[in-house]
Structures are given as C-alpha cells and as structure tokens.
Amino acid sequence: MLRSVMRFALVTGAALVVSTGCYGQELVYRLDPEVGVPYRGTTTTETRTQSQVQGMDVEIAMTMQMDQDVVFEAGADDTVVGRYTISSVSAEFGGMPGLDQAPFDPNDLYQGMVGLTFTTVMNRNGRMVDLGGLEEMFEAMLDQTEASAQMREMFSQVLEANLGEEQMKQMTGQSGLSMPDHPVAVDDVWTDSVSVLGIELETSYTLAERNDGVASIEASGSISGADDAGFEFPGLPNMPGLGMLYENLSGSIAGSFELEEATGLTVAYSMNMTMATDLVMEVPAVEGQPAGATSMSMSVSMQTTVEGTLARAE
Numbered sequence: 001m002l003r004s005v006m007r008f009a010l011v012t013g014a015a016l017v018v019s020t021g022c023y024g025q026e027l028v029y030r031l032d033p034e035v036g037v038p039y040r041g042t043t044t045t046e047t048r049t050q051s052q053v054q055g056m057d058v059e060i061a062m063t064m065q066m067d068q069d070v071v072f073e074a075g076a077d078d079t080v081v082g083r084y085t086i087s088s089v090s091a092e093f094g095g096m097p098g099l100d101q102a103p104f105d106p107n108d109l110y111q112g113m114v115g116l117t118f119t120t121v122m123n124r125n126g127r128m129v130d131l132g133g134l135e136e137m138f139e140a141m142l143d144q145t146e147a148s149a150q151m152r153e154m155f156s157q158v159l160e161a162n163l164g165e166e167q168m169k170q171m172t173g174q175s176g177l178s179m180p181d182h183p184v185a186v187d188d189v190w191t192d193s194v195s196v197l198g199i200e201l202e203t204s205y206t207l208a209e210r211n212d213g214v215a216s217i218e219a220s221g222s223i224s225g226a227d228d229a230g231f232e233f234p235g236l237p238n239m240p241g242l243g244m245l246y247e248n249l250s251g252s253i254a255g256s257f258e259l260e261e262a263t264g265l266t267v268a269y270s271m272n273m274t275m276a277t278d279l280v281m282e283v284p285a286v287e288g289q290p291a292g293a294t295s296m297s298m299s300v301s302m303q304t305t306v307e308g309t310l311a312r313a314e
Helices: 106-111 134-142 149-163 165-174
Strands: 016-018 027-029 039-053 056-074 080-094 117-122 128-132 189-196 199-211 214-225 243-260 266-282 295-312
Touching: 080 106, 106 134, 199 243, 214 266
Parallel strands: none
Antiparallel strands: 016 027, 039 056, 039 295, 056 080, 080 117, 117 128, 189 199, 199 214, 214 243, 243 266, 266 295
C-alpha cells in the first residue's frame, strides 16, 4: 500500500488549444472538459517492494485496479469541479509477512471505497484548488474491519500515507503531469519541481507529437530527499513507540501522456517509478540493554508502474 500506489491518478489533465497569431501553431495549456458528460476512468497500479534486514530478504507485490465514474461541472471563479465516484476496486497482495493471519482480508478494506465520491476543484491551468471527501472515504474503509482502536489508528496512518490530501492533490490534479503557462511547440522541453512530504521530484517534459487532436508528452525525472533525512517513505507510516529515519533516497521517473486537445483531459497515461532508501528504526531503550541494541537498519527499494485511461462513458 505504497503512497505512490495511489498515483492512481484519477485523471484530469489540462487543455491544449491552438494558439494563433504570433505563436503560429504552438499550444496553450487550458482545462476545458465537457460539463455534465459522464466519463469512465480506469487506473491499474503494480508495485513491488524489496527490503533487506538482518540478512533476510523480503519481497512484497501488490496490484490494484480502480474504476471511477467521473462528471465535470463549472465551478466558481472559472474553476472546474470533478466528481469521482469509485465504481469498483480490487487489490491483490503477495509476499507480505503475516498477511494470512490478519483478522480480515486486506481487499475488504478497499471495498469500503466503492460507491463513495470525492471532489476536486481545479483552475484552468490544471492546478488543484480544493479536494473534499477523503475523510469520509477513510472512515468507510475502516468500517469494513472489526479491528481494535489501536489497529484502526495504525490503518488510518497507512491510508493517510497512501491517500492523504497532499498525495491526492498531486495525483488527481495532473496525473503526474505539469504543463507550462506559456505556448509550447513540438520538441519543446519544460521542467517542474514538486516537493511532497520531504520527497523531491524534478521532472522534464517534452511535447513529442501532435496527431489527430491528441498531444503526446514524454516525461523523465529524478527523485531525492528534500532534506538529508526525515522524509516519509511511501507506505511506511510512523508507528507508536517506533522511530523511523529515512536516508539516502534516490530514484527515477519515466512516463508518457496522451492529452485530448479539445478538452484537455488526460485520456491515457503510463508512469514508471523506482525508489530506494536506507531506513533506521529505533525503539525506546530498555533498562539493562546496551546502547544501540534497540536500533535496526534496512534497505528498501520499490518499483511502481501506473497506467490509466479516461473516456466518455458509453
């Protein structure tokens, strides 16, 4: 359940319209979806995490698929409101220690999302202004379990790590894509920097092609810790009584996007991300134990692929 997991990009993009005059056939970024028209979005996320601790290798795999019914509305101050209703979700896990002894099926947790709606508010350049409905979603997911108050608190931290407001703003706002505020032509390159919970993403984008009303954009970038330490590695929340320090984060991003020029919606995208970090865990000292006996270090690496589409519902 890695936060990048949810780079399940509930897709809204940005509009690219032809700019005439002095810019010729260059493109200008503007969000302009058809209001009231039903759309169907699908996102598939595959994540594989490897860790090594005290000479033991652990590999965890997860595949999640989510379908959403989407409708756009005109908002105040020339904004666009997107209403995303989750119609189905499934998750498969493999390699997670102790999963077979859990008091419930982890997939049941995600079923609590089905039928719920969250709302995005975006301005015309595709930036997120507001996001609502996440707290209700978290509560509905937790209600699927019969966990104790302590377990609910831990699950709540995991959900916040994966589906919190800052993560969702990045994911739903641009599907991992950022467009410039000036006209761009084929082969033009622009850059963007995003910092989320101590993780820094530096990405370069290229307008690769325009064909039959669709603009193709390629992306590549790097991932690092915004600070030398203290960032939050995706999917590994803080736990009571356990201190976690993440260091030496590095990684890369590569992706492609297909934008419908008439509406600006991201109609298809694919993102590949790799990350690696060192983790130091510390528990409270116990009387009689030598100093440092309560510390443990491990290395963690992750590979995530996210693919999605958005199309008018039939």
